[in-house]
Amino acid sequence: MDYSESLAWLYSAQQFGIKLGLENTMRLLEALGHPERECRFLHVAGTNGKGSTCAMMDAILRSAGYRSGLYTSPHLVDFRERIRVDGECIPETAVAHLLERMRDATSGWDHAPTYFELVTALAIRHFADLGTDYVVLETGMGGRLDSTNIVTPMVSVITPIAMDHSQWLGETIAQIAAEKAGILKAGVPAVSADQTPEAREVIVSRAREMRAPLEFVCKPMDVRVGLSGHYQKYNAALAVAALHAAGIPVSEDAITHGLSSVHWPGRFQKLGRFVLDGGHNPHAAARLVETWKEEFGTERALVIFGALADKDYSAMLETLANITDELWIVPVRNERAADPSALAAASPVPVRVFENISSALAESASQSRRGLITGSLFLVGEALEILQAE
Numbered sequence: 001m002d003y004s005e006s007l008a009w010l011y012s013a014q015q016f017g018i019k020l021g022l023e024n025t026m027r028l029l030e031a032l033g034h035p036e037r038e039c040r041f042l043h044v045a046g047t048n049g050k051g052s053t054c055a056m057m058d059a060i061l062r063s064a065g066y067r068s069g070l071y072t073s074p075h076l077v078d079f080r081e082r083i084r085v086d087g088e089c090i091p092e093t094a095v096a097h098l099l100e101r102m103r104d105a106t107s108g109w110d111h112a113p114t115y116f117e118l119v120t121a122l123a124i125r126h127f128a129d130l131g132t133d134y135v136v137l138e139t140g141m142g143g144r145l146d147s148t149n150i151v152t153p154m155v156s157v158i159t160p161i162a163m164d165h166s167q168w169l170g171e172t173i174a175q176i177a178a179e180k181a182g183i184l185k186a187g188v189p190a191v192s193a194d195q196t197p198e199a200r201e202v203i204v205s206r207a208r209e210m211r212a213p214l215e216f217v218c219k220p221m222d223v224r225v226g227l228s229g230h231y232q233k234y235n236a237a238l239a240v241a242a243l244h245a246a247g248i249p250v251s252e253d254a255i256t257h258g259l260s261s262v263h264w265p266g267r268f269q270k271l272g273r274f275v276l277d278g279g280h281n282p283h284a285a286a287r288l289v290e291t292w293k294e295e296f297g298t299e300r301a302l303v304i305f306g307a308l309a310d311k312d313y314s315a316m317l318e319t320l321a322n323i324t325d326e327l328w329i330v331p332v333r334n335e336r337a338a339d340p341s342a343l344a345a346a347s348p349v350p351v352r353v354f355e356n357i358s359s360a361l362a363e364s365a366s367q368s369r370r371g372l373i374t375g376s377l378f379l380v381g382e383a384l385e386i387l388q389a390e
Contacts, residue, residue, distance in 0.1 A: 003092035006099040007079060013115040024113045025147040028121035031105035032098075035128030039069070039135045041151045042246055045143035045180045046159025048284050049193070049235045052227055052264050053159050054136045056239035059226075060258030061134055062086060064250045069127035069135035071148070073116070076266050076278075076381035077388070083123040085130045090122075094129075098122050116140050120147040134248065142169050144182020154246035156183045156212070158192040159238065161199040162283035163312065177202035184210045189245040193238050194218040217241045224260045228268040229291035266380040268295075271387050273370050278377030280307065282315035288374060292323050300325055302369040304360050305343065306332040306379040313338055314346040316375065321348045324372070328360050329353045334378045357382045 001009065029036050044054050051072050061068035067086055075081040080089035099122060106113055113121075120140075127135045137153070139146040161177050169176045177199035184190050184203075190212045192203055200216070207214035220233035221240060236259050243250050266278040268291050279288045292301060303324040307313040317327065327347050329340045333356075344351045354360040357379060364371055373383045 001096050001100045001103070003096045006096040006103075009103055010099055010115060010118055013113060013118055021145050022147065022150050024109075024111065024117045025120055025150050027109075028102060028106070028113060028117060029124065029150065032101065032121060032125045035125045036151050038128040039124060039132060039151075041135050041137050041153040042155050042157065042242060043137050043139070043148065043151060043153035043183050044157040044159065044242075045139040045146070045183045046157075046193070047162040047164050047176070047180070047281065048279075048287070049159040049231070049238075050138050052232060052267055053157065053235045053239050053242075054138045055227075055264040056225075056236055056259060056262050057136045057243060058084075058087075059262040060239065060243060060250055060255050061136070061248070063258035063261070064248075064254035066133040066248075067131065069123075069130070069132040071120070071123045071127075071135065072138045073119070073140050074377055074381075076377065077385045082119060083126055085127065085132060090126050094126055095122065098125055117147045124151075139180075139183065142176075142179040142182070144179045146183075149183055152185050153183075153188060154248070155242050156185060156188055156190040157238065157242045158183075158190070158195075158203060159235070160193045160283065161195055162281055164281045164283075173198040174202050178206070181206035184212045186210045187212060189213045189215075191215045191217055191238060191241045191245050193234060213245075215241060215245060221259075223256060226260050226262040227264055228270075228295060229287065230294060231287050231290065265384065266377055269380075269384075271384070274383070274387060275301075275370065275372045276380045276383055276387075277372065277374045278380045279316075279374055280311055280376050282312055282319060285316040285319040285374075288372075289319055289322050292372065296370065299370065301372040302326065302328065302364065302367055304328045304330060304357070304364070304371060304373045304383075305375040306330045306340075306357070307338050307343060307375040308332060308334060308336045308378070309338040309342075310336060311338070311376075313343055313375065317343070317347050320374070325349055327351045328364075330357045330360050330379070331355075332376045332379045333357075333382055334376075358386060361386055
């Protein structure tokens with residue numbers, strides 16, 4: 001298979017949907033020669049801030065001279081963004097070769113692997129092949145039954161927990177926290193961001209059960225961070241605490257340089273007169289509004305918004321109304337997209353509905369207001385592709 005053929009086969013696995021569990025991933029890794037045994041992992045779960053925290057750890061590790069692997073999801077424009085070594089995306093040839101190996105290995109399986117199971121195995125084999133010193137591994141959803149949970153890491157990291165993916169993870173913060181805390185392993189150090197009392201109680205209980213040393217990181221780090229928003233200083237403190245808990249030697253210079261140079265697209269990313277932010281739940285929307293006010297004061301935004309149907313978009317729109325007087329609603333290019341009419345009905349401010357993000361961006365050319373594109377990482381990816389091409 002060439003690259004395009006391999007991706008077509010991979011995307012065909014989406015028909016199998018989401019299947020929480022570890023058996024298929026373990027079988028895939030066995031077929032690939034158990035690459036998980038060749039890597040040292042830093043495993044990250046949580047609801048918000050996972051990607052930023054992972055990017056910070058990766059940036060510090062690279063600044064310290066280590067060969068660092070980074071696994072995150074979803075991608076914004078290019079599938080290969082999900083799997084990086086020393087900041088470089090996995091080559092197309094490696095994707096094609098490894099996916100062909102997995103296609104051949106799984107052709108007779110009764111239970112075909114899902115998209116995320118395949119990508120996780122692909123990433124870990126690539127990290128082993130390139131001889132990474134450390135791998136920063138972000139969970140996809142939850143933790144306990146997430147495909148990434150087949151590893152025994154050097155440290156387990158939990159970012160702030162909030163309501164999201166309730167249909168899969170539970171209807172309460174405590175239930176969701178139990179799934180996230182499922183990444184804690186026996187005797188492995190764990191660090192957590194500050195949490196609500198309900199989440200904290202669950203994490204403490206799980207750490208005690210696993211005899212895992214646990215540290216809560218509740219204060220921001222007083223250092224310059226390359227990502228916008230005061231809350232990123234909390235993510236920075238968590239990232240540094242995780243590296244220390246893992247026992248990885250990193251100098252103060254490496255920490256300072258890594259945090260100041262970190263780049264993470266789609267998180268309050270400024271591009272021309274637009275800000276792109278993939279916040280897709282009420283907690284993330286609140287952080288977004290805080291950061292907008294930090295950066296732009298009382299300036300009102302032209303908000304272009306789209307979301308998935310399974311998100312709490314009503315609460316997100318209520319929060320975004322603090323910085324805008326008009327919402328432009330667009331559909332997200334995803335089978336789980338919310339109907340724009342439902343988004344419009346939930347808006348507390350006047351709306352305009354557009355056929356797609358392209359038409360909204362074209363119309364915005366006549367506007368003098370700064371634009372904010374948010375509500376979904378999938379929408380941000382669409383916008384980023386268009387704006388970068390322009």
